[in-house]
Amino acid sequence: MGPALLFCPADRPERYGKAAERADAVILDLEDAVAPDAKRDARGHVASSRLDPARTIVRIGALGTADADADLAALAATEYTTVMVPKAEDPMALRALADRGYAVIGLCETAAGVVAAAELAAVPGVVALMWGAEDLVASMGGTSSRDARGQYRAVVQHARATVHLAAAARGVASIDAVHLDIADEAGLAEEASDAAALGFAATACIHPSQVAVVRRAHAPGTDQLAWAERVLAAAKGERGVFSFDGVMVDEPVLRHARAILRRVVPR
Structure with missing residues (x-):
């Protein structure tokens, strides 16, 4: 895995191939990147796509929702077997998904998910954990993950460390969160270099321009x-x-x- 994983909105099939070519793996995003009224078509695009399954991850809707059920039904028509579960909190829910033959990436992006990270990493079939800052802060009633200097606030840094330690303790990969400021290449490079030094397997990207920055940061000098x-x-x-x-x-x-x-x- 990694080091550069690139999110691609699932309702933009014309971008699938380019994203797969540029990154080490592409994350076809059926969740937050797709508007509710576009999800049905997005599922169809994923179902008809033919990317390399070994380098393709599909982010489905939160488990227990109608969107997740519909997303998984669409995946059944593909060869894609690696799924990213947003707002992962329940180990048993991940276990049920793994029992269906999926390799699961748990996305710990709520307070409950971060607290449960060790249990999630221990589930057979979970191959990686990722963390997310913005949903995490929202789940706590907050409004900003970063301070005036652009640095993560203490509780967010704690969440990052907690998820990484949980993954490492169970021998599964950990994926660092996206850097939302696309123009801030220096900030992304600093965070990705820190991720590499700490043993994160990959850093997630939201724009193709971030891939080269992440690759350079993860590569040894x-x-x-x-x-x-x-x-x-x-x-x-x-x-x-x-x-x-x-x-x-x-x-x-x-x-x-x-x-x-x-x-x-x-x-």
Whole structure:
């Protein structure tokens, strides 16, 4: 998965192919990106599309709603098997979906969903968790996820960390939230770099221009890559803890180096 996942409104089929070409995976969005009166046609567009199932995710409506039922009925006519569940809160609901053969991405974007993140990540068939800031703040009666400096407020940062820790504890991937300010490439780069450093598998994008920024941010820099290769090469001649460039190196440091190398994606 990842590092750049691109949302595409499901009622814009002319964009499907371009989104799939530009990103590492495309998220066909049947939920918030589609107006209520356009959902029926959007489902038809998804059902008739022929994207690579291995790189296609479909965001359905919230489970327990008529929209979700209709979305899943449309998916039955496709080869798409990875679904993103918005406002995920109920582990049993995700389990029922996984039992139908779907790989499930739980989107923790409400206060209840964030609190339940560990339980959601533990459900067999859940392959990833993602978090969302705006719905989360709305679920708490708030009005803004960011402060005057453009930084996430403390409770939002806590939610991000909670979802990421829950996913990591269960060995499933975690996906960082979208950056809504499309023109703010510097802010997106900073957040995506932080996500990569913390071990997020991917960052979600809402515009094609964000894909390249996210890919650069998740990829290791030249100096970082050179350090990882050198320290791992040095470790082959050592037993236990050793000193490298004046810094103590033990197994956690070597694991950091291996993680850097895993972030190199051939293109």
